[in-house]
Amino acid sequence: MAQKIPSSEITPEHIYLSRRKFMTGAGALAATAAILGVAGCNTSPTAPAASGSNTAQSGAPAKSQPEAPAAVQPQTDELGDPLNTFEAITNYNNYYEFTTTKEDVAAMAQGFTTSPWQVEVGGLVNNPKTFGMEELLRFEQEERIYRLRCVEAWSMVIPWVGFPLRKLLEEVDPKSDAKFVRFETVFRPEEMPGQRSPWYTWPYVEGLRMDEAMHDLTLMATGLYGKDLLPQSGAPLRLVVPWKYGFKSIKSIVKIDLVDKIPVSLWMAAAPNEYGFFANVNPAVSHPRWSQATERRIGEFGRRATLPFNGYANEVAHLYDGMDLSVFF
Amino acid sequence: MATRKNGISPLMVALHVGAFVPLLWTVWDFWQGNMALAINPFQEVTFRTGKAALILLLLSLAVTPVNSVFGWRQVIPMRKWLGLYAFMYGLLHFAIFIVDNGLVGGGISAVALYEATFKKRFALVGFAALMILLPLAVTSNKWAMRQLKKNWKRLHRLVYLAGVLVIVHFIWLVKSDVREPLIYGAVLTVLLALRVPAVRKSIRNLRSRRKNPRTIAVDGA
Ligand code: HEM
Numbered sequence: 001m002a003q004k005i006p007s008s009e010i011t012p013e014h015i016y017l018s019r020r021k022f023m024t025g026a027g028a029l030a031a032t033a034a035i036l037g038v039a040g041c042n043t044s045p046t047a048p049a050a051s052g053s054n055t056a057q058s059g060a061p062a063k064s065q066p067e068a069p070a071a072v073q074p075q076t077d078e079l080g081d082p083l084n085t086f087e088a089i090t091n092y093n094n095y096y097e098f099t100t101t102k103e104d105v106a107a108m109a110q111g112f113t114t115s116p117w118q119v120e121v122g123g124l125v126n127n128p129k130t131f132g133m134e135e136l137l138r139f140e141q142e143e144r145i146y147r148l149r150c151v152e153a154w155s156m157v158i159p160w161v162g163f164p165l166r167k168l169l170e171e172v173d174p175k176s177d178a179k180f181v182r183f184e185t186v187f188r189p190e191e192m193p194g195q196r197s198p199w200y201t202w203p204y205v206e207g208l209r210m211d212e213a214m215h216d217l218t219l220m221a222t223g224l225y226g227k228d229l230l231p232q233s234g235a236p237l238r239l240v241v242p243w244k245y246g247f248k249s250i251k252s253i254v255k256i257d258l259v260d261k262i263p264v265s266l267w268m269a270a271a272p273n274e275y276g277f278f279a280n281v282n283p284a285v286s287h288p289r290w291s292q293a294t295e296r297r298i299g300e301f302g303r304r305a306t307l308p309f310n311g312y313a314n315e316v317a318h319l320y321d322g323m324d325l326s327v328f329f
Numbered sequence: 330m331a332t333r334k335n336g337i338s339p340l341m342v343a344l345h346v347g348a349f350v351p352l353l354w355t356v357w358d359f360w361q362g363n364m365a366l367a368i369n370p371f372q373e374v375t376f377r378t379g380k381a382a383l384i385l386l387l388l389s390l391a392v393t394p395v396n397s398v399f400g401w402r403q404v405i406p407m408r409k410w411l412g413l414y415a416f417m418y419g420l421l422h423f424a425i426f427i428v429d430n431g432l433v434g435g436g437i438s439a440v441a442l443y444e445a446t447f448k449k450r451f452a453l454v455g456f457a458a459l460m461i462l463l464p465l466a467v468t469s470n471k472w473a474m475r476q477l478k479k480n481w482k483r484l485h486r487l488v489y490l491a492g493v494l495v496i497v498h499f500i501w502l503v504k505s506d507v508r509e510p511l512i513y514g515a516v517l518t519v520l521l522a523l524r525v526p527a528v529r530k531s532i533r534n535l536r537s538r539r540k541n542p543r544t545i546a547v548d549g550a
Binding site: 102106154 | 363364365367368369371372429430432433434435436438441444445448449450451452501502506
């Protein structure tokens with residue numbers, strides 16, 4: 001497959017407890033470091049024992065190479081920015097199926113049934129198949145540290161666990177006329193009170209172009225911080241597309257269809273002038289109601305500049321060669 | 330019940346204490362580890378101060394009809410203070426907005442601030458509302474009233490426009506579900522409608538026919 005991603009983004013399982021303790025104290029320090037352009041140099045006395053083998057950052061832009069042992073690296077993304085805490089990641093969620101109040105989602109999602117779980121994969125494929133969650137967990141699970149940039153101009157760094165969507169799609173063998181992948185969230189209004197709201201066309205739908213879906217960065221996440229996903233994070237299975245605004249990364253998926261027409265997502269239906277199909281992170285194209293030029297990294301005091309494609313331009317910009325991104329927003 | 334000439338009425342005590350409840354509540358919530366305040370404090374405090382400013386503004390707009398329609402005269406002195414507290418929360422709201430949007434990459438960015446305030450219509454109308462409330466707050470004293478004479482009333486009628494702008498601000502900033510701003514908009518509509526002489530008179534007539542036919546309410550702006 002096309003692109004290799006920097007090896008620093010793929011790390012084997014780690015012990016997260018000591019890392020989490022370290023994070024709270026190091027947040028401010030690392031933020032300053034990033035501003036000064038010496039990112040990647042934060043060392044930690046509580047770093048877990050070296051168990052990884054991530055050496056140099058092959059894909060990362062040239063910068064001073066840290067002397068620190070390899071195991072220190074996974075505490076940051078490949079740009080040297082620290083992970084957000086497990087607490088922040090699991091208590092500040094946009095999941096309108098439960099509530100539009102981000103800090104209330106965790107409590108509202110408590111009783112959500114995530115097992116048993118099945119995902120029906122069909123449409124323009126040669127081997128349509130319904131996968132049980134156990135089968136999906138048989139794909140090799142990797143850790144990927146990704147930035148998540150919300151369309152509301154805040155962001156986090158999250159250590160996901162999952163497998164590339166590509167592996168799942170290869171299993172069902174897409175037909176040649178399949179151009180897009182359409183995803184659907186479970187529709188269960190009795191457990192998801194937000195789905196009774198008439199303001200949106202439930203269930204949640206999202207879509208990717210075929211080449212986006214097959215890209216190595218595109219992840220089906222089953223966990224984060226080395227644990228199974230919690231309901232508020234989209235358990236048991238969600239999409240993660242790190243170069244697109246967070247709403248593209250659909251949660252609690254039950255249906256995946258390969259189709260030949262561009263899928264209409266929930267947000268495209270709700271506000272077509274505000275949310276496009278591509279939704280690539282782009283500081284140059286502002287949302288009609290607010291600027292996308294800067295973002296608030298959760299845990300930091302000041303804002304930071306938003307990076308084109310959320311910092312993954314080297315990996316994905318070529319997918320959009322020749323496209324006017326202010327038209328295809 | 331007569332309005333007290335000297336001393337401070339229980340109503341006014343309630344007002345001055347109540348006006349600080351949103352602020353103290355925020356401090357309390359923060360101390361209690363409220364997630365929104367812990368994780369994205371800027372946005373959460375922006376929401377809270379904006380909501381407090383809006384509610385206080387609507388309360389101050391409710392004073393005149395409460396007096397003119399229901400003849401509850403003792404509320405009149407509250408109008409000024411409700412307006413001032415609305416302005417205070419509006420200023421706080423804007424101050425947080427400045428810190429939230431002006432600090433980029435460790436420094437102060439005038440460009441970012443300018444763009445955040447003037448390039449987005451929702452922020453622009455909020456700013457316009459605050460700029461209207463500013464001269465009203467400055468002239469909310471006896472001295473200014475004497476200086477401005479008739480013009481004082483004219484000037485202070487701008488508060489209606491400020492109210493409308495804040496509702497527009499709120500409608501334009503929500504994603505898709507406009508129910509909440511529309512509820513506040515409905516309240517504002519009722520409060521403004523009660524100022525229309527015909528509406529006011531017919532309600533008053535209804536009331537006085539049922540009760541004392543000789544009740545005379547005082548007109549106000
Ligand atoms: C000085 C200009 C103003 C600016 C730049 C401004 C900016 C903002 C911002 C950024 C938000 C939050 C939007 C979001 O994150 O989704 C907001 C919300 C709000 N603002 Fe303002 N605002 C201004 C003036 C005002 C004034 C004067 C009032 C009321 C008197 C007001 C009332 C509100 C209300 C009610 C909300 C919504 C709160 C909620 O959603 O719970 N704003 N404003």
